[in-house]
Amino acid sequence: MTILVTGKNGQLGSELQALAKAFPKYQFLFTDKESLDVTKEKAVEDFFRTHNFDALINCAAYTDVDKAEAEPELANAVNHLALGYLAKACKEHQVKLIHISTDYVFDGTATTPYLETDSTNPQSVYGQSKLDGELLMKLVNPAHSIIIRTSWLYSVYGSNFVKTMMGYGKEKDVLHVVNDQLGSPTYAADLAKAIVDILPQLNTSVVETYHYANTGSCTWYEFAHTIFEMKAVDGEVKPIPTSEYPTPAQRPQYSVLNTNKIQSVFNIKIPPWTQSLKHSLDSFTETTGS
Ligand SMILES: NC(=O)c1ccc[n+]([C@@H]2O[C@H](COP(=O)([O-])OP(=O)(O)OC[C@H]3O[C@@H](n4cnc5c(N)ncnc54)[C@H](OP(=O)(O)O)[C@@H]3O)[C@@H](O)[C@H]2O)c1
Numbered sequence: 417m418t419i420l421v422t423g424k425n426g427q428l429g430s431e432l433q434a435l436a437k438a439f440p441k442y443q444f445l446f447t448d449k450e451s452l453d454v455t456k457e458k459a460v461e462d463f464f465r466t467h468n469f470d471a472l473i474n475c476a477a478y479t480d481v482d483k484a485e486a487e488p489e490l491a492n493a494v495n496h497l498a499l500g501y502l503a504k505a506c507k508e509h510q511v512k513l514i515h516i517s518t519d520y521v522f523d524g525t526a527t528t529p530y531l532e533t534d535s536t537n538p539q540s541v542y543g544q545s546k547l548d549g550e551l552l553m554k555l556v557n558p559a560h561s562i563i564i565r566t567s568w569l570y571s572v573y574g575s576n577f578v579k580t581m582m583g584y585g586k587e588k589d590v591l592h593v594v595n596d597q598l599g600s601p602t603y604a605a606d607l608a609k610a611i612v613d614i615l616p617q618l619n620t621s622v623v624e625t626y627h628y629a630n631t632g633s634c635t636w637y638e639f640a641h642t643i644f645e646m647k648a649v650d651g652e653v654k655p656i657p658t659s660e661y662p663t664p665a666q667r668p669q670y671s672v673l674n675t676n677k678i679q680s681v682f683n684i685k686i687p688p689w690t691q692s693l694k695h696s697l698d699s700f701t702e703t704t705g706s
Pocket residue numbers: 422423424425426427428429448449452453454455474475476477478479494516517518519546565566567568569570574575
């Protein structure tokens with residue numbers, strides 16, 4: 417099987433590149449914005465016409481949640497309209513599409529983990545653009561294709577909360593972190609592995625949605641505190657309410673995802689977030705030497 421991965425230099429794209437080396441039974445094609453800009457319909461059509469592949473993992477996305485409030489057209493182009501071009505091309509060329517979406521499609525008013533069937537109600541431009549992308553993909557309906565919603569992604573690659581916290585730990589004595597938003601940190605390497613495991617099992621005629629996040633949940637404060645503890649960082653973390661850390665985009669107060677469906681349908685076991693964090697911090701040490 418040959419697999420195209422778009423957005424190769426992002427967190428998930430980079431984890432898939434790292435994983436590809438350990439999966440010699442698959443051929444991988446990796447593209448970035450320069451080699452395949454997913455917002456350009458003709459470029460997408462041309463790429464599909466001139467390359468042979470069986471599956472596409474779409475890691476291309478506009479992910480700056482706060483900046484999206486000021487750049488709604490760009491967020492919409494990448495997260496929504498591009499899905500139409502990719503899904504249409506996948507349908508025409510019988511390519512399976514695995515698309516990644518987000519917990520931010522929910523409004524955060526739930527008190528128990530969100531099911532795939534729960535009502536969506538995004539509170540931000542980013543969340544709306546991701547939901548619109550999901551809906552467009554479902555409308556085009558390429559065969560053997562799925563949407564995977566994930567949450568609070570981090571990796572040794574790219575920018576993310578874990579890296580930010582480790583940087584702060586070196587620079588600041590007291591760090592204030594929001595303690596009233598609850599979610600599930602997800603190690604992008606775990607998600608990458610799950611996607612590659614799931615790929616050969618896809619056989620649905622209608623686009624299905626799944627939730628993938630490391631199990632368990634925490635607040636951003638608890639996440640930061642755990643990173644500091646595991647890395648034995650000297651700095652102090654203090655909890656604050658969201659009201660004391662205003663951001664341009666509103667985030668859901670609760671965005672824990674129920675992952676039973678993906679685990680049972682594809683027979684995969686998702687590790688707890690603390691276990692994956694510990695494992696990833698070891699990789700940070702190996703990669704950065706810090
Ligand atoms: N990060 C999170 O916390 C989080 C949480 C929930 C869901 N997700 C979803 O998970 C997926 C992967 O996220 P991630 O954190 O790996 O994202 P990421 O690190 O921001 O990577 C996204 C990649 O897409 C590329 N890209 C942007 N516009 C493009 C275009 N027009 N054509 C082709 N490539 C383009 C970016 O390139 P440039 O850097 O050059 O722009 C970047 O390499 C996304 O769908 C995201 O919405 C992420």
